[in-house]
Amino acid sequence: MNEITQKMRETARGLLNSGQVALVLGWEKGYPWYKSAPAFIDRGEDVDRLVFDEFCHNNLSKYLLDLVAVEGRIALFVKGCDSRGINRLIQDNQVKREQLYIIGIPCPGLKDPDDAAGKKQGDEIKDAAKCQDCRYPNPVVYDLLLGEKVPVAKRSSETQALIERLEKMKPDERYEFWAEQFSRCLRCYACRNICPACNCRECVFDRATPEWLGKANNLIENQFMHLTRAIHVAGRCIECGECERACPVNIPLMALNRKLINDIEELFGEEPAGLDPEKKTPLGRFELDDPEKFM
């Protein structure tokens, strides 16, 4: 057992047994060995299910939307990216900071479970795409930090390399690229449902009257869905990369999200989402000196 796992269990046990929190959100070992799954612990005797390893991908902040009715405080474990998700939800008035007990884990970067499929424990496994150029491995908000902060490594990522490749393309080539990606979308909505920036009470895609998005799976509807979603989360995406990890057909969704983040940062100054819960998002406020290049 690693040191963080041990500390997680001790912390969770203390919080539950003392009655400080009603529920702890963490991760537990799943199946196969390269999967770790969200765990909901509400009894001190269950804390030994908790683990932290290089497969703890799930951003648990998303579950806070399901738990608004829980009486008492909720403790949750967060990596750097996950912690930005909490700030985002606070910003959107979805959760209250005082209802949470946030336990930060400086994140060493996770591994790609798809690359581990068929391999044995101990084999070399690729770094998860979403962790390759992580800018905030250390939680930005917490009540307790487990372990020492980790340095931010400036690394190249597959996502940024793809963005550079796309930027060099002619518009028609770029259209072709994305058309090919979106044509294989299954419309399972795993990307939306796992996203902590997607917190509308009723999603526009689920509305039957009016039916903004048709149910047919075809390129036009799929494109409409993905572009609407990309624009809707622009300025609010906290780069947890969960959409891309959840996608069963490998659509490089983070290239879309990250490109929008790059553009927003270039236009409005460096303002990654989910750092400051008090500050309005760049696309959610108006300033007289906002750039108007597109007008």
Place this chain on the structure above:
Amino acid sequence: MLAIDKKRLNELLRNMSRDFRVYAPYLENGTGKFAPYREDRELYLEMNTLLPPKDIFFPQTEKMYRFRTAGSALEIEEIEDKKEKQVIFGIRSCDAFSIDCLDKVFLSRGYEDAFYKNKRENTLLVGLACTAAGDTCFCRSMGLNPQEAVGVDLQVLDLGEEWGFEARTAAGEGLLARYRDLLRETDAAPIPTQEFKLKVDVEGVPEKLSRMFDHPMWEEISRKCLGCALCTYLCPTCHCFDVSGKVKGEEGYRFRCWDSCMFSEYTRMAGGHNPRPTKKERVRNRFMHKLCYFVERYGQLLCTGCGRCLAKCPVNMDITAVIRKIKEAEVE
């Protein structure tokens, strides 16, 4: 047994593709799927495909009929499928059994779905034996034989250097006779399937589940579910659909498309009432359908142990763990 050198399989499929529309497993953008045969592309035979073959019979979106109005007159035009003879090559035992489940749904109990039937009865199935069990494969636990697919016309066996063929129906015999020139007799023995890493005991589960509708277990199991349709859309047996339409001016068409019991609006009625209002009811329904209701209606499980949901669920919802929980649960 008749066999072909593994290097010459493409030649057999090329010949076959002159007589039939042939579907075979390919890797496209990292996703394994059944696609029309293409000479210039390498087959993907190492593992099962991520996408099941169900969409060949039951496409995700399928037009049903067109209509046009002129004053008070209504004109309806049926959309006819092309009756093309087709072969699906390389179906694993789990997916072959899923087609057997779909046959029960779409073709038995007094109603035949014309769209499904048309494609199904024009299709020959060629099974492919599995010698390796993937990390999330558990078909054997669901009572299937990875070397012998249910309902196929022809079974392909892995003989090491060669692929062996054994006919299972008269149509399968016909296929072997048609391509006899490319095949030779061999006495090589099939490579047996490796030990499965994942096992689960499903004995007694359907009966027990019929008494567990109100069990508190569902609350706990469903907590981590995101309510997306990934599991149902990758599932080879899930077959729910929704009928919808497109109207432009005086004309339009009706179509059906896959739907998922995991979506909140799946059971939402006109007026807004939803008999499955939370994840608990929806997750329960999914497992009840697979492991209880289908067994009650058709006498077989609606899970074939293909392991796709377990391999891809973003929160690692594990149907084998659910089965174990059901076995352990205390029931009055």
